[in-house]
Amino acid sequence: MRGVWTPDRIRAAEERLFEAVAEPVVMRRAANGVALHVRRLLGERAGGVAGRHVTLLVGAGNNGGDALWAGALLRGRGVGVTAVLLAPDRTHGEGLRALRAAGGRALAAEGSSGLTSEAVGALRRGDVVVDGVVGLSARGGLRPLAAEAVGHVGAPVVAVDLPSGVDPATGLVEGPAVSAEVTVTFGGLKPCHVLEEGAARSGRVRLVDIGLIPYLDEPDFTVLDPEDAGAAWPVPSPEDDKYSQGVLGVAAGSASFPGAAMLTAGGAVRTASGMVRYAGPAADAVRESWPEIVATGSVGDTGRVQAWAVGPGIGTGSNGREVLARVLEEARPVVADADAITLLARDAALWDARDPETPLVLTPHDGEFARLAGERPEDRVAAARETARRYGVLLLLKGNSTVVAAPDGRVLVHPSGHAWPATAGSGDVLTGMLGKLLAAGVEPLRACGCAVLVHARAAEIAATGSAEHGGRAPRVGGDEEGRAERTVGAPIGASALLAAVPAAIREVRAAATASVR
Numbered sequence: 001m002r003g004v005w006t007p008d009r010i011r012a013a014e015e016r017l018f019e020a021v022a023e024p025v026v027m028r029r030a031a032n033g034v035a036l037h038v039r040r041l042l043g044e045r046a047g048g049v050a051g052r053h054v055t056l057l058v059g060a061g062n063n064g065g066d067a068l069w070a071g072a073l074l075r076g077r078g079v080g081v082t083a084v085l086l087a088p089d090r091t092h093g094e095g096l097r098a099l100r101a102a103g104g105r106a107l108a109a110e111g112s113s114g115l116t117s118e119a120v121g122a123l124r125r126g127d128v129v130v131d132g133v134v135g136l137s138a139r140g141g142l143r144p145l146a147a148e149a150v151g152h153v154g155a156p157v158v159a160v161d162l163p164s165g166v167d168p169a170t171g172l173v174e175g176p177a178v179s180a181e182v183t184v185t186f187g188g189l190k191p192c193h194v195l196e197e198g199a200a201r202s203g204r205v206r207l208v209d210i211g212l213i214p215y216l217d218e219p220d221f222t223v224l225d226p227e228d229a230g231a232a233w234p235v236p237s238p239e240d241d242k243y244s245q246g247v248l249g250v251a252a253g254s255a256s257f258p259g260a261a262m263l264t265a266g267g268a269v270r271t272a273s274g275m276v277r278y279a280g281p282a283a284d285a286v287r288e289s290w291p292e293i294v295a296t297g298s299v300g301d302t303g304r305v306q307a308w309a310v311g312p313g314i315g316t317g318s319n320g321r322e323v324l325a326r327v328l329e330e331a332r333p334v335v336a337d338a339d340a341i342t343l344l345a346r347d348a349a350l351w352d353a354r355d356p357e358t359p360l361v362l363t364p365h366d367g368e369f370a371r372l373a374g375e376r377p378e379d380r381v382a383a384a385r386e387t388a389r390r391y392g393v394l395l396l397l398k399g400n401s402t403v404v405a406a407p408d409g410r411v412l413v414h415p416s417g418h419a420w421p422a423t424a425g426s427g428d429v430l431t432g433m434l435g436k437l438l439a440a441g442v443e444p445l446r447a448c449g450c451a452v453l454v455h456a457r458a459a460e461i462a463a464t465g466s467a468e469h470g471g472r473a474p475r476v477g478g479d480e481e482g483r484a485e486r487t488v489g490a491p492i493g494a495s496a497l498l499a500a501v502p503a504a505i506r507e508v509r510a511a512a513t514a515s516v517r
């Protein structure tokens, strides 16, 4: 599990760190980390380090200072280094002196008519380009000169701290911005690494220890790693029987639309052993597809369950309303999706059926969220947190980065790093998976994080056929250099995602086993 801290909290921790350790020492640590990851990328993409060329794009502040110091260290490894200075009169002085003393070159980016031809040549020559334009103090998109310079970059980019042009606190991009292959950040992750467009533009995020950790407060939110999901995933123990592992009730689909029932129930079956019960008009179809499921026609006829998954395909009319009300009255943990969210958003009386002490998870996409909250989410973490608190629910806001907020303010984010789950029926599978984890007794916030992570990975495995990597490096963190990120994929349907769930579970469980060795 990794923490994510807002820029303000990072700065406050840095101030405390500087009382104990001199700032240049800290910067040198940061630069060491940048140089290490530039060397790795050179090895990967240029076949070696010595004799290769690195171009530094350097802005006005300490972010550029980090890049210059890293350049000086790379010179020591036989790398040719050229710094292109976007603001020569405000360049980090010590960093520039260090680079020149190590034999690096520096030139001004701007001539009398925009970017000079020397600067363009340097940007085109780099085997790797280091983005030291702007870091934690970034405001808005790249300024025109920096944007023009970035436009000439064809080589892979290592971003210092964050890809320039991305808002550090939100991950939003409001103008031109850098797209990095690797982002090297310091002390702790920032929201831009895992949220919105910033997550995609950060590429592989590498965290460097600069001694900041003891000075950090509680993170603003957290990110689960595959090994966290693997460690929490329920598997049967020798004492278990089919009931003791948690029974899930599924209320989904209809006679004319049995697909939602099939996918929700299937998500549950593939997630954990034990038992799944189905209640609804698609009972015959469900029995046929999933003979292991005990299927009945109505919620009232279903035997005991430890949790319910309700909503996909139940409709928003009186039948759907009745099903949802019956499920809520049972006072068991519930995951409510799709039509159930629409019903809850427009019918305040339905909330009376609910026991406020029993966990209720709502899993909206942005449109369903707008029905609940009155508007589409802008700052997704803040919006999910506020809505979770207001309704007293766990709010799982789906998106490329999925945000899960608990009513007590805790938040988990999962940056999927790809969009393969964006296919019809995929949400139904997630609902079944999450329901089964709740039935198995996994703590609700963690259950949400685990289900989202494994669901996203299953989609990726289905699309890319990459299961053979057996425990791919996580996008955020990890030492292994990514390979699967460049795997070419093919579009999938939700059935293919569902079929890949066991492979994804095996992968996270293998990651958990490896991490305790």
Ligand SMILES: NC(=O)C1=CN([C@@H]2O[C@H](COP(=O)(O)OP(=O)(O)OC[C@H]3O[C@@H](n4cnc5c(N)ncnc54)[C@H](O)[C@@H]3O)[C@@H](O)[C@H]2O)[C@@H](O)CC1
Binding pocket: 014, 023, 026, 027, 030, 059, 060, 061, 062, 063, 064, 066, 133, 134, 135, 136, 137, 138, 139, 140, 141, 142, 143, 146, 160, 161, 162, 165, 186, 210
């Ligand atoms: N506080 C510290 O001493 C440490 C800072 N570190 C580095 O320092 C960075 C923060 O440095 P600074 O606070 O000096 O500021 P930055 O280097 O992030 O920004 C410098 C200046 O760029 C300008 N700017 C803002 N938005 C811009 C945009 N969109 N396009 C172009 N220019 C823009 C502003 O004038 C800003 O003051 C971190 O991101 C990290 O890389 C690390 O060395 C670790 C320790």
Ligand SMILES: [K+]
Binding pocket: 063, 131, 132, 133, 134, 135, 159, 160, 161, 162, 163, 164
């Ligand atoms: K940067």
